[in-house]
Amino acid sequence: xxxxxxxxxxxxxxxxxxxxxxxxxxxxxxxxxxxxxxxxxxxxxxxxxxxxxxxxxxxxxxxxxxxxxxxxxxxxxxxxxxxxxxxxxxxxxxxxxxxxxxxxxxxxxxxxxxxxxxxxxxxxxxxxxxxxxxxxxxxxxxxxxxxxxxxxxxxxxxxxxxxxxxxxxxxxxxxxxxxxxxxxxxxxxxxxxxxxxxxxxxxxxxxxxxxxxxxxxxxxxxxxxxxxxxxxxxxxxxxxxxxxxxxxxxxxxxxxxxxxxxxxxxxxxxxxxxxxxxxxxxxxxxxxxxxxxxxxxxxxxxxxxxxxxxxxxxxxxxxxxxxxxxxxxxxxxxxxxxxxxxxxxxxxxxxxxxxxxxxxxxxxxxxxxxxxxxxxxxxxxxxxxxxxxxxxxxxxxxxxxxxxxxxxxxxxxxxxxxxxxxxxxxxxxxxxxxxxxxxxxxxxxxxxxxxxxxxxxxxxxxxxxxxxxxxxxxxxxxxxxxxxxxxxxxxxxxxxxxxxxxxxxxxxxxxxxxxxxxxxxxxxxxxxxxxxxxxxxxxxxxxxxxxxxxxxxxxxxxxxxxxxxxxxxxxxxxxxxxxxxxxxxxxxxxxxxxxxxxxxxxxxxxxxxxxxxxxxxxxxxxxxxxxxxxxxxxxxxxxxxxxxxxxxxxxxxxxxxxxxxxxxxxxxxxxxxxxxxxxxxxxxxxxxxxxxxxxxxxxxxxxxxxxxxxxxxxxxxxxxxxxxxxxxxxxxxxxxxxxxxxxxxxxxxxxxxxxxxxxxxxxxxxxxxxxxxxxxxxxxxxxxxxxxxxxxxxxxxxxxxxxxxxxxxxxxxxxxxxxxxxxxxxxxxxxxxxxxxxxxxxxxxxxxxxxxxxxxxxxxxxxxxxxxxxxxxxxxxxxxxxx
Amino acid sequence: xxxxxxxxxxxxxxxxxxxxxxxxxxxxxxxxxxxxxxxxxxxxxxxxxxxxxxxxxxxxxxxxxxxxxxxxxxxxxxxxxxxxxxxxxxxxxxxxxxxxxxxxxxxxxxxx
Numbered sequence: 005x006x007x008x009x010x011x012x013x014x015x016x017x018x019x020x021x022x023x024x025x026x027x028x029x030x031x032x033x034x035x036x037x038x039x040x041x042x043x044x045x046x047x048x049x050x051x052x053x054x055x056x057x058x059x060x061x062x063x064x065x066x067x068x069x070x071x072x073x074x075x076x077x078x079x080x081x082x083x084x085x086x087x088x089x090x091x092x093x094x095x096x097x098x099x100x101x102x103x104x105x106x107x108x109x110x111x112x113x114x115x116x117x118x119x120x121x122x123x124x125x126x127x128x129x130x131x132x133x134x135x136x137x138x139x140x141x142x143x144x145x146x147x148x149x150x151x152x153x154x155x156x157x158x159x160x161x162x163x164x165x166x167x168x169x170x171x172x173x174x175x176x177x178x179x180x181x182x183x184x185x186x187x188x189x190x191x192x193x194x195x196x197x198x199x200x201x202x203x204x205x206x207x208x209x210x211x212x213x214x215x216x217x218x219x220x221x222x223x224x225x226x227x228x229x230x231x232x233x234x235x236x237x238x239x240x241x242x243x244x245x246x247x248x249x250x251x252x253x254x255x256x257x258x259x260x261x262x263x264x265x266x267x268x269x270x271x272x273x274x275x276x277x278x279x280x281x282x283x284x285x286x287x288x289x290x291x292x293x294x295x296x297x298x299x300x301x302x303x304x305x306x307x308x309x310x311x312x313x314x315x316x317x318x319x320x321x322x323x324x325x326x327x328x329x330x331x332x333x334x335x336x337x338x339x340x341x342x343x344x345x346x347x348x349x350x351x352x353x354x355x356x357x358x359x360x361x362x363x364x365x366x367x368x369x370x371x372x373x374x375x376x377x378x379x380x381x382x383x384x385x386x387x388x389x390x391x392x393x394x395x396x397x398x399x400x401x402x403x404x405x406x407x408x409x410x411x412x413x414x415x416x417x418x419x420x421x422x423x424x425x426x427x428x429x430x431x432x433x434x435x436x437x438x439x440x441x442x443x444x445x446x447x448x449x450x451x452x453x454x455x456x457x458x459x460x461x462x463x464x465x466x467x468x469x470x471x472x473x474x475x476x477x478x479x480x481x482x483x484x485x486x487x488x489x490x491x492x493x494x495x496x497x498x499x500x501x502x503x504x505x506x507x508x509x510x511x512x513x514x515x516x517x518x519x520x521x522x523x524x525x526x527x528x529x530x531x532x533x534x535x536x537x538x539x540x541x542x543x544x545x546x547x548x549x550x551x552x553x554x555x556x557x558x559x560x561x562x563x564x565x566x567x568x569x570x571x572x573x574x575x576x577x578x579x580x581x582x583x584x585x586x587x588x589x590x591x592x593x594x595x596x597x598x599x600x601x602x603x604x605x606x607x608x609x610x611x612x613x614x615x616x617x618x619x620x621x622x623x624x625x626x627x628x629x630x631x632x633x634x635x636x637x638x639x640x641x642x643x644x645x646x647x648x649x650x651x652x653x654x655x656x657x658x659x660x661x662x663x664x665x666x667x668x669x670x671x672x673x674x675x676x677x678x679x680x681x682x683x684x685x686x687x688x689x690x691x692x693x694x695x696x697x698x699x700x701x702x703x704x705x706x707x708x709x710x711x712x713x714x715x716x717x718x719x720x721x722x723x724x725x726x727x728x729x730x731x732x733x734x735x736x737x738x739x740x741x742x743x744x745x746x747x748x749x750x751x752x753x754x755x756x757x758x759x760x761x762x763x764x765x766x767x768x769x770x771x772x773x774x775x776x777x778x779x780x781x782x783x784x785x786x787x788x789x790x791x792x793x794x795x796x797x798x799x800x801x802x803x804x805x806x807x808x809x810x811x812x813x814x815x816x817x818x819x820x821x822x823x824x825x826x827x828x829x830x831x832x833x834x835x836x837x838x839x840x841x842x843x844x845x846x847x848x849x850x851x852x853x854x855x856x857x858x859x860x861x862x863x864x865x866x867x868x869x870x871x872x873x874x875x876x877x878x879x880x881x882x883x884x885x886x887x
Numbered sequence: 888x889x890x891x892x893x894x895x896x897x898x899x900x901x902x903x904x905x906x907x908x909x910x911x912x913x914x915x916x917x918x919x920x921x922x923x924x925x926x927x928x929x930x931x932x933x934x935x936x937x938x939x940x941x942x943x944x945x946x947x948x949x950x951x952x953x954x955x956x957x958x959x960x961x962x963x964x965x966x967x968x969x970x971x972x973x974x975x976x977x978x979x980x981x982x983x984x985x986x987x988x989x990x991x992x993x994x995x996x997x998x999x
Contacts, residue, residue, distance in 0.1 A: 007946040007948075015945065029937070031961075031963075032914065032962075035963065036913070036915045036933070038960050042958060042960065061933050062934045065934075068934030068937060071934070071937070072937050072938050075938040075941045
């Protein structure tokens with residue numbers, strides 16, 4: 005066996021060795037003959053006879069050479085090599101065809117590989133943890149929010165009661181102000197339960213992770229740094245280990261540094277990781293939902309089994325704590341699904357798009373190949389006649405297809421190599437933070453397998469096309485003069501069908517792009533409930549003993565309003581707890597005094613706003629009054645509500661003067677509604693408007709806020725001043741994300757998703773449309789060239805030239821109508837399936853469909869213009885003489 | 888096994904055996920020797936020898952080198968490698984066994 009392998013490898017090596025071995029053997033044969041001739045002469049033969057006898061005994065020299073060559077190399081590959089050389093020569097002879105085919109294939113390949121790379125990184129690559137398929141995302145679930153936050157108290161019970169998890173931990177996004185010599189700096193953080201890293205199977209690169217006792221109430225605070233934070237804030241010095249840093253004015257000991265490649269997409273890219281020690285803020289309450297769970301399944305436990313048990317536990321807790329746990333279910337899902345996040349549908353859509361594009365590219369090239377096959381009829385017939393077997397011709401076609409596909413692929417891969425990083429670069433920082441897997445994209449085995457698959461399929465398609473053509477006509481007859489009419493018809497039918505398929509695909513993509521484009525446009529013009537132009541914004545947070553207590557926070561609010569108001573160009577200053585167009589969330593449960601209540605959770609958006617907030621945003625006042633600066637601790641507690649809340653809870657009564665409180669209606673929670681504002685969009689552009697309740701900051705304060713100012717000058721120009729003035733007030737105030745509100749909305753996830761998918765699908769649609777029209781043109785041009793004689797006869801018999809041109813245009817129209825008709829039906833069907841990606845646009849949106857139909861029919865007519873003119877210009881004498 | 892396979896196998900063994908008994912030899916010499924040894928029963932096209940030689944060389948049983956013949960002609964000489972020597976003895980014993988078995992089958996019944 006080993007000997008065989010060795011022999012085979014030598015033979016492969018010789019394939020590339022080329023000449024020397026051949027020359028060597030010639031010399032050996034020469035010497036053989038010489039030796040034999042010498043012997044023969046010695047035996048008394050004449051020189052001529054000696055030579056003749058020697059070569060007869062050797063056998064035919066050419067035969068020996070060939071047998072030797074076959075043994076020396078691999079004959080099959082030798083033939084293949086000859087085919088490749090022949091194919092390349094063929095392609096060089098028709099550079100126009102070769103360039104078109106390779107470019108089309110490269111286009112298809114580049115886009116397919118690009119999207120495949122994203123799909124691979126986001127959906128296919130296993131998560132970088134130990135046994136990632138055993139990790140699950142564990143959360144609560146309510147009707148409105150399928151993946152709702154887990155409450156800390158519920159988490160503790162779930163952890164205690166379950167029998168399905170080998171480990172179960174929780175985490176929540178957070179942030180700190182870190183004291184540095186140059187003032188307070190905001191850092192992103194995640195608070196985790198102590199076993200978090202062990203559950204994932206991650207060990208810090210330096211130091212250690214949290215011990216169980218470090219997650220107990222009252223434990224000394226510790227922190228693990230991300231690799232990036234370590235480099236950024238501490239210069240990558242190992243000496244930081246064991247030292248104490250100040251986060252939110254509390255000392256934290258640095259105990260570990262995470263490995264550079266660590267990522268945890270569900271929590272974004274956090275700089276610091278701290279254990280949940282003493283429950284913070286509302287975490288002592290069971291109704292406070294702020295965590296997500298991650299667990300490792302015990303060996304042999306399926307996700308379904310885990311889900312079933314958790315749902316049971318949630319139901320028991322619901323009975324035990326009817327107040328807080330009403331309607332709180334449980335969900336267990338693979339962690340990989342959660343990590344991919346909401347890019348999944350968009351990516352799958354894009355994948356569908358590129359697959360279609362690749363199909364069109366192949367169809368187009370194969371239709372070009374068909375035209376060539378037709379013009380090569382005679383060559384093929386000759387080769388058949390002198391004995392080339394069908395399989396031999398098939399092999400040659402396959403090689404030609406392979407040469408095309410591989411050249412196209414090479415070009416496409418080079419293009420993708422540049423396009424992929426460029427695309428990643430285009431994704432806004434906010435979004436890419438939630439998709440860390442895109443920052444470490446690389447060439448994986450799966451990607452290579454994918455490319456190999458596409459290459460194989462494309463080659464097959466391209467190789468089979470000419471063969472089908474070949475088997476349909478008996479090649480021998482093609483040697484006879486003037487017999488191309490009948491064979492032309494078969495191909496015309498096939499080519500026409502291919503073009504219709506291409507047009508259908510183009511229609512589907514164009515309709516998709518149109519619908520997505522309209523969605524994006526509608527989205528960007530969604531009713532905001534406020535005037536977004538001329539607004540600048542910055543987030544800030546204050547820490548330390550100076551800012552403790554309600555009075556200090558109100559004082560800070562007043563100081564900021566006064567100082568910022570003095571910046572030239574600023575006309576109004578307001579602040580809120582969460583900027584508009586961010587998210588529905590930060591909610592509270594309300595209960596209306598005097599209305600029947602059965603313990604249901606009336607979840608509404610909860611915002612703390614300054615008295616001047618609605619004025620600054622120019623939100624329309626519907627009823628009652630706005631907040632006044634005097635709505636403070638010394639005055640009765642008041643709130644404002646939005647119209648959605650009025651519609652839901654006061655459908656038939658005047659909300660002004662109504663009183664609302666928490667679910668228990670505890671006396672200190674009761675507030676009076678004094679005003680109704682228009683529906684200010686708190687959630688994303690494609691989210692529905694939730695009921696919202698606004699509390700006056702002077703009665704319900706916080707030390708972190710989002711400042712929003714209206715300016716008479718371009719708002720971006722005052723951002724630096726805004727930042728420095730706020731930081732100048734006190735070194736313990738940190739600022740974050742200065743931006744204009746218009747930019748903020750533009751970069752918001754919903755706007756970005758809709759805009760980018762619309763653009764990408766539009767790009768595909770454009771490519772598909774161009775390819776379809778080129779294909780149509782090819783078919784028509786071929787039709788005219790094949791029917792030149794017929795046209796000549798018609799003209800000679802007195803047909804009008806415009807009738808002849810009309811014949812071509814009619815043919816184009818027929819194909820276009822067929823493509824558009826079927827395409828429309830298909831497009832509406834597909835659009836219905838992807839309705840989740842549309843925003844207030846129906847899948848059968850009439851204007852979109854109409855525009856696509858008109859565009860396609862017009863371009864079909866345009867594609868027929870040149871062939872039609874050529875048909876009309878046929879000179880009957882020449883056409884008839886040519887035969 | 889087809890007829891040519893058997894022929895290939897026997898030819899290879901003949902080549903190896905020739906090289907074993909005569910030492911380094913060129914292709915022509917090997918062909919002459921095989922013809923002589925067979926006592927003229929075997930008339931072979933000398934050319935068929937070369938693919939067989941090449942194969943043996945590829946499999947590492949023999950190696951070749953250019954040298955001078957006895958009457959000072961340039962010629963390519965083949966010689967056994969160590970693997971080749973082992974192969975000769977192995978193949979020889981296999982052939983002996985095979986031919987013995989065959990002989991028993993082919994000889995008249997009474998004598999067995």
